[in-house]
Amino acid sequence: MSSAGNSGGQMGLLPEGLSDRLPPQAEASARLARDVIDCVSAHGYQRVMPPLAEFEETLTGRLKSARAQDLLRAVDPVSQRTLALRPDMTAQVGRIAATRLASAARPLRLCYSGPVLKLRANQLRPEREQLQVGAELIGSDSVVAATEIVSVAIEALQAAGVSGITVDFTLPDLIDELAADALPLGVDEIEAVRAELDSKDAGGLAELGSAAAAYLPLIEATGPFHAAMERLEAIDAGGVLASRIAALRAIAKPIGWDITLTLDPTERHSFAYQSWFGFSIFAEGFIGEIGRGGSYTIIHPDGREEPATGFSLYPDPLIDAGFGRTDERRIFLPLHADAERAKALRADGWRTVAALSAGDDGAALGCSHWLDGDTPRAY
Ligand SMILES: N[C@@H](Cc1c[nH]c[nH+]1)C(=O)O
Numbered sequence: 001m002s003s004a005g006n007s008g009g010q011m012g013l014l015p016e017g018l019s020d021r022l023p024p025q026a027e028a029s030a031r032l033a034r035d036v037i038d039c040v041s042a043h044g045y046q047r048v049m050p051p052l053a054e055f056e057e058t059l060t061g062r063l064k065s066a067r068a069q070d071l072l073r074a075v076d077p078v079s080q081r082t083l084a085l086r087p088d089m090t091a092q093v094g095r096i097a098a099t100r101l102a103s104a105a106r107p108l109r110l111c112y113s114g115p116v117l118k119l120r121a122n123q124l125r126p127e128r129e130q131l132q133v134g135a136e137l138i139g140s141d142s143v144v145a146a147t148e149i150v151s152v153a154i155e156a157l158q159a160a161g162v163s164g165i166t167v168d169f170t171l172p173d174l175i176d177e178l179a180a181d182a183l184p185l186g187v188d189e190i191e192a193v194r195a196e197l198d199s200k201d202a203g204g205l206a207e208l209g210s211a212a213a214a215y216l217p218l219i220e221a222t223g224p225f226h227a228a229m230e231r232l233e234a235i236d237a238g239g240v241l242a243s244r245i246a247a248l249r250a251i252a253k254p255i256g257w258d259i260t261l262t263l264d265p266t267e268r269h270s271f272a273y274q275s276w277f278g279f280s281i282f283a284e285g286f287i288g289e290i291g292r293g294g295s296y297t298i299i300h301p302d303g304r305e306e307p308a309t310g311f312s313l314y315p316d317p318l319i320d321a322g323f324g325r326t327d328e329r330r331i332f333l334p335l336h337a338d339a340e341r342a343k344a345l346r347a348d349g350w351r352t353v354a355a356l357s358a359g360d361d362g363a364a365l366g367c368s369h370w371l372d373g374d375t376p377r378a379y
Contacts (some may be wrong), residue, residue, distance in 0.1 A: 189209075
């Protein structure tokens with residue numbers, strides 16, 4: 001969120017990582033979220049508004065393989081149960097899809113926008129509260145579903161004025177799949193191999209022994225999409241890899257030439273519930289990802305599993321950089337200005353700022369114009 005919020009004299013007024021959005025960024029934030037939601041809605045995604053907090057177990061138990069999370073928790077004096085503030089709305093949408101909308105027709109397209117909260121900030125993003133805007137396609141994790149989600153995510157960012165977009169494809173469950181058969185690893189070895197792959201440490205990986213060293217070529221299969229895909233193809237790991245390679249190529253195919261595509265097959269996302277397909281979105285000039293997405297599995301109350309695919313954008317850095325702002329025309333209305341004329345100006349897109357007393361100063365109140373009789377005049 002805005003650095004303006006916690007800077008200077010405000011230091012210490014709010015807990016670390018939480019800040020106010022002030023004008024004009026608060027409005028820019030709302031406008032940008034609206035632009036993204038409008039774009040997603042135009043593709044048939046209907047809005048849901050889950051609550052800010054819910055029982056901890058419903059936040060963590062609905063998505064398969066969700067990692068135990070650092071959550072901001074409180075004991076609810078009403079139910080005597082532990083509540084948690086949401087760190088992510090995808091799990092909430094999963095709960096809605098598995099319960100109240102369990103019998104709605106599939107595929108079910110839902111979208112959302114709202115704040116999410118992390119217990120701890122990281123260096124890249126010092127803010128603990130972030131705006132999250134996203135869409136979930138429930139009932140499918142097919143190539144067609146993934147293609148739709150990736151293209152809607154890109155279109156939504158473009159609708160918000162973002163250019164220079166890079167999409168980085170990942171294969172979240174690849175290590176588990178390979179370890180189970182083609183490149184076998186013991187259960188206790190998997191985490192060590194993952195850690196070395198996370199840090200792209202070829203030396204460390206080789207030191208783990210010959211079974212782990214079989215994963216070395218995956219480190220090389222990283223970078224610009226087509227070259228990295230060729231290196232991935234050269235790895236002989238049977239059907240697991242072949243089907244994923246074909247799927248990634250199919251998803252990549254319709255993506256516009258103006259989008260940079262990269263591959264990082266072993267990259268892990270923070271929430272770690274993605275199944276076969278994942279992606280991160282970056283924009284030129286911004287450090288860190290501004291969106292993530294992928295396929296995942298929702299667990300219904302009866303144990304049934306349902307595939308889904310979705311994305312979430314985190315637009316705060318865009319707002320800090322001035323996206324979402326418009327040139328607003330503010331006009332000062334002196335005392336006793338004509339109310340009908342003022343109404344007509346508002347209908348024409350002006351923002352009117354009415355004097356409450358003779359001493360009010362329109363220019364100091366941010367107006368570029370004042371109403372002189374019937375005529376707007378520049379200060
Ligand atoms: N909510 C996920 C992204 C996602 C949405 N749907 C599926 N994955 C995240 O923020 O990392």
